Amino acid sequence: MRGLTWDHPRGYAPLDELTRLDKAGEHPYGPVPEPIEWDRQPLEGFESEPIAKLAETYDVLVIDHPGLGAAVDALVPMEELFAPDEPAGLRFAGRSWESYRLDGRQWALPLDAATQVAAARPGLRAPGTWPEVAERARDSRMALCLGGPHAFLMFCALTCGDFLDETAGERALELMAELLAHADREVSLLNPIGVLDAIAAGRVDWCPLLYGYVTYPLAFSDAPAWPGRPPGSVLGGTGLAVSRRAMDKREAVRAHLLRLTSEPVQTRLFPATGGQPAARSVWEAGDSFYRDTRTTLEAAWIRPRFPGYIALQRRSSALVRDGLLAGTPPRRLLNDLHEEWRTT
CATH class of the missing domain: 3.40.190.10 (Periplasmic binding protein-like II)
Structure with a gap:
């Protein structure tokens, strides 16, 4: 499977570490059917490259929510991947979850929270x-x-x-x-x-x-x-979206998304590797960076997402x-x- 993230340690280091563990046969955060090979794009591309175009090449994409409006035809809504109770147990900081909801559907799972x-x-x-x-x-x-x-x-x-x-x-x-x-x-x-x-x-x-x-x-x-x-x-941050081309790898994609948004990965692996998790628990009880900026994150404005x-x-x-x-x-x-x- 191929994935795309952004070219900053916050964007790739946790993902690369999970891939390394998978290839070594080590699964402290739970096994997955097959590793994801993560490519990177510059921050400028992450902010402007059309998601629909990238979805032609990649199975899993780390995306920014303002680009959703022009991309939904190329993505799989989470409702087609998960039972209603599966993402329901995940707790995300601020309005991160809401930012990836459009036209009554959820188009990504929050991975990283920022404002x-x-x-x-x-x-x-x-x-x-x-x-x-x-x-x-x-x-x-x-x-x-x-x-x-x-x-x-x-x-x-x-x-x-x-x-x-x-x-x-x-x-x-x-x-x-x-x-x-x-x-x-x-x-x-x-x-x-x-x-x-x-x-x-x-x-x-x-x-x-x-x-x-x-x-x-x-x-x-x-x-x-x-x-x-x-x-x-x-509001900034990133979410995990799935392209239509990945539907034949549904179980593998589901496993990766659930693991990446799980409490152990978000609260242990992400902080240890320079990530900035979207888990609410980190923003409530993490170090001073999270505690001193949480009020702002919770009040942050969600940008328009129209094409x-x-x-x-x-x-x-x-x-x-x-x-x-x-x-x-x-x-x-x-x-x-x-x-x-x-x-x-």
């Missing part, structure tokens, strides 16, 4: 509210995270998903412009991995909002909130990023963004 949070060098803690973020940004070494789709995703987090609301949208863009004026511009144009690398290397001290990675020994905390509101964030959303997200992010860099007035930039959504 945008704050990150800082060890010994420092990012501010807890957006007004405090703006205040500290004036005299500290900070960066935003605007690379790839992340300019638009920061905008969505600041508006708590209500980015078509004119008041919330203009306020978000005003704040982003203010923060960018004080931020390290070069670092701010990177993706989350690039920004986290920069914090770890001492180039900047903190970032108020980016996707957290447990693999970094940094000080993570809940995303900043507007006063009186819960932290705003956009064409991924391309729209990419265009919207470029529009926001380019507008901020060019100093476009927030009202005009918001109008341009709304027009992009109206004409799609």
